[in-house]
Amino acid sequence: MSTPIAFLKGHGTENDFVIIPDPDNAIDLPPAAVAALCDRRAGLGGDGLLHVVRSAAHPEAKAMEAEAEWFMDYRNGDGSIAEMCGNGVRVFARYLQRAGHVTEGDLAVATRGGVKTVHIDKDGDVTVGMGRARLPEGDVTVSVGERSWPARNVNMGNPHAVAFVDDLAHAGTLYSAPPFSPASAYPDGVNVEFVVDRGPAHVAMRVHERGSGETRSCGTGACAVAVAAARRDGTDPAVTGTPATYTVDVPGGTLVITERPDGEIEMTGPAVIVAEGSIDMDWLENAES
Numbered sequence: 508m509s510t511p512i513a514f515l516k517g518h519g520t521e522n523d524f525v526i527i528p529d530p531d532n533a534i535d536l537p538p539a540a541v542a543a544l545c546d547r548r549a550g551l552g553g554d555g556l557l558h559v560v561r562s563a564a565h566p567e568a569k570a571m572e573a574e575a576e577w578f579m580d581y582r583n584g585d586g587s588i589a590e591m592c593g594n595g596v597r598v599f600a601r602y603l604q605r606a607g608h609v610t611e612g613d614l615a616v617a618t619r620g621g622v623k624t625v626h627i628d629k630d631g632d633v634t635v636g637m638g639r640a641r642l643p644e645g646d647v648t649v650s651v652g653e654r655s656w657p658a659r660n661v662n663m664g665n666p667h668a669v670a671f672v673d674d675l676a677h678a679g680t681l682y683s684a685p686p687f688s689p690a691s692a693y694p695d696g697v698n699v700e701f702v703v704d705r706g707p708a709h710v711a712m713r714v715h716e717r718g719s720g721e722t723r724s725c726g727t728g729a730c731a732v733a734v735a736a737a738r739r740d741g742t743d744p745a746v747t748g749t750p751a752t753y754t755v756d757v758p759g760g761t762l763v764i765t766e767r768p769d770g771e772i773e774m775t776g777p778a779v780i781v782a783e784g785s786i787d788m789d790w791l792e793n794a795e796s
């Protein structure tokens with residue numbers, strides 16, 4: 508029998524993750540293994556997987572090792588790779604704190620989207636510096652059934668299409684990815700957010716995530732929504748010189764997003780570890796094949 512490997516389970520506003528601590532990058536995690544672990548019925552269940560590796564031990568992170576000791580090797584629930592996961596990096600930091608690798612305060616985490624600065628409160632929220640949003644030009648239309656809406660392109664390291672709707676129920680079941688046009692708009696796929704207003708600088712969203720389906724939260728998505736809502740409201744901190752803060756309700760909780768005059772975006776919310784255990788390697792090897 509193969510040696511079991513350790514896992515933890517955590518979530519940030521109910522965007523949930525299987526966490527695999529692997530400082531030396533010794534565990535092979537092909538897409539089929541990730542998908543099996545994230546399966547909610549036959550596996551552990553998760554929107555995605557956080558592979559916790561020292562930057563020095565991972566070829567994609569080696570160049571960041573001087574800035575950040577740890578690399579978040581993030582995978583979507585279907586096994587695909589994504590550039591960035593905003594809730595994931597907050598849960599990743601909470602894991603490092605719990606494992607004793609870091610204490611509360613500031614730390615740097617390497618991601619495929621670059622090095623991110625995270626601030627951990629001992630028993631409270633975790634804040635991440637998400638970098639700047641890019642707002643590529645281009646008209647995109649997102650559809651659900653007979654309804655369609657113009658969507659704003661927002662890139663937070665990963666691609667988002669943000670559509671303002673009258674009612675979040677109009678997004679339907681979101682069992683499959685909402686179609687968009689032109690079809691060439693997102694050659695690598697896209698995360699789609701549906702947004703309604705709740706009050707001044709306060710919105711609510713649902714999201715269909717690339718590689719995971721509908722999730723109960725998406726951190727990069729919440730940042731994309733906050734920026735799209737601010738621009739729609741005529742607010743641009745780079746112009747006013749004043750930070751803009753938006754509250755974004757997601758089905759799994761609330762995230763608070765601040766965009767500063769230099770364009771840097773910070774996101775704050777809870778990050779929780781809920782369980783730890785070990786994975787039966789015979790099961791995993793069978794599940795992969």
Ligand SMILES: N[C@@H](CCC[C@H](N)C(=O)O)C(=O)O
Binds near residue numbers: 588593718
């Ligand atoms: N849930 C994440 C985003 C994860 C990546 C996304 N599905 C993609 O493929 O870009 C978040 O909290 O940002």
